[in-house]
Amino acid sequence: MISSETKIRLNNGTELPLFGFGAYKVDEEESGEAALLSALACGYRHIDTASIYGNEELVGNALLRSGLNRSEVYLTTKLWLDEQGEKETPDALERSLRKLKTDYVDLYLMHWPHPDSTRLQPCWESMQSLLQSGKCKAIGVSNFSERRLSELFEISEFRPAVNQVEFNVFNSRSELESFCRAAGVVLQSYSPLARGQKLDHPLLRSLAETYQKTEAQVMLRWCVQLGVPIIPKSSTPKRIRDNADIFDFELKEEEMAQLEQLNENFEVSDWVPDPDNWY
Numbered sequence: 017m018i019s020s021e022t023k024i025r026l027n028n029g030t031e032l033p034l035f036g037f038g039a040y041k042v043d044e045e046e047s048g049e050a051a052l053l054s055a056l057a058c059g060y061r062h063i064d065t066a067s068i069y070g071n072e073e074l075v076g077n078a079l080l081r082s083g084l085n086r087s088e089v090y091l092t093t094k095l096w097l098d099e100q101g102e103k104e105t106p107d108a109l110e111r112s113l114r115k116l117k118t119d120y121v122d123l124y125l126m127h128w129p130h131p132d133s134t135r136l137q138p139c140w141e142s143m144q145s146l147l148q149s150g151k152c153k154a155i156g157v158s159n160f161s162e163r164r165l166s167e168l169f170e171i172s173e174f175r176p177a178v179n180q181v182e183f184n185v186f187n188s189r190s191e192l193e194s195f196c197r198a199a200g201v202v203l204q205s206y207s208p209l210a211r212g213q214k215l216d217h218p219l220l221r222s223l224a225e226t227y228q229k230t231e232a233q234v235m236l237r238w239c240v241q242l243g244v245p246i247i248p249k250s251s252t253p254k255r256i257r258d259n260a261d262i263f264d265f266e267l268k269e270e271e272m273a274q275l276e277q278l279n280e281n282f283e284v285s286d287w288v289p290d291p292d293n294w295y
């Protein structure tokens with residue numbers, strides 16, 4: 017049975033919480049800290065941030081203020097495109113650690129593959145050294161296609177533990193999911209709610225009614241029931257609570273299959289680092 021405390025074993029033996037809090041756009045000083053504290057108070061024990069979000073300091077402050085021990089909260093951060101390189105990457109992690117007020121992160125992700133593929137090897141080699149130094153307990157990537165992952169495997173001593181990608185009922189990426197599974201890389205979902213853009217779908221509405229839950233809770237439940245880790249974001253206290261309250265109902269097999277049919281390769285944003293040089 018899955019619960020808010022369920023963890024997924026990664027390929028380096030560490031464990032990633034199935035459930036966490038996404039901190040993208042949680043950046044207003046007061047409301048941001050209030051959202052983070054509210055998430056920690058209602059049981060979230062994993063925070064996902066990134067250097068580009070500009071809120072690592074806010075996350076570090078909220079962790080201190082929460083009174084929780086560092087070891088009780090799983091922390092993910094990510095390095096940005098201009099932080100990919102032999103020297104740039106260790107410097108970037110130092111900056112992140114300083115802002116987060118900690119001496120390690122649980123998971124360090126390359127935020128996007130660089131359009132200039134010659135940046136991949138020096139960056140990954142640095143990440144592998146950081147892993148061995150203990151400053152990150154696991155390393156991984158984000159927004160990597162099958163092709164980009166294959167390129168990375170060719171030069172890896174340690175494969176990425178995680179590939180964090182957009183994943184939800186409207187974009188369920190079955191080929192990438194199978195590829196990652198076969199390669200021992202955990203696919204983690206970002207934008208598990210499709211940023212709230214499609215909550216009015218009739219199937220979500222009807223399942224929400226059946227289970228006396230919200231459409232958002234049905235979307236999140238579908239991911240965790242598949243075993244896909246999620247990091248929903250909200251700055252609204254009630255939604256923060258609701259998004260965590262998804263472990264007391266179970267979708268039937270046929271309902272899971274119906275939800276899978278909603279896939280339309282929907283993307284919440286069409287931003288990529290360099291559209292002219294992208295695959």
Ligand SMILES: NC(=O)c1ccc[n+]([C@@H]2O[C@H](COP(=O)([O-])OP(=O)(O)OC[C@H]3O[C@@H](n4cnc5c(N)ncnc54)[C@H](OP(=O)(O)O)[C@@H]3O)[C@@H](O)[C@H]2O)c1
Binds near residue numbers: 037208233
């Ligand atoms: N690696 C990457 O490139 C990448 C890209 C995007 C996101 N991420 C990570 O993934 C996290 C989550 O993704 P996301 O922020 O893009 O999207 P999301 O979690 O799918 O959706 C967040 C949006 O949905 C709204 N929302 C939240 N709970 C709701 C509910 N119960 N009912 C209705 N609306 C609700 C939020 O509004 P309010 O805040 O106003 O409640 C917010 O606008 C991010 O915060 C970030 O940590 C990573």
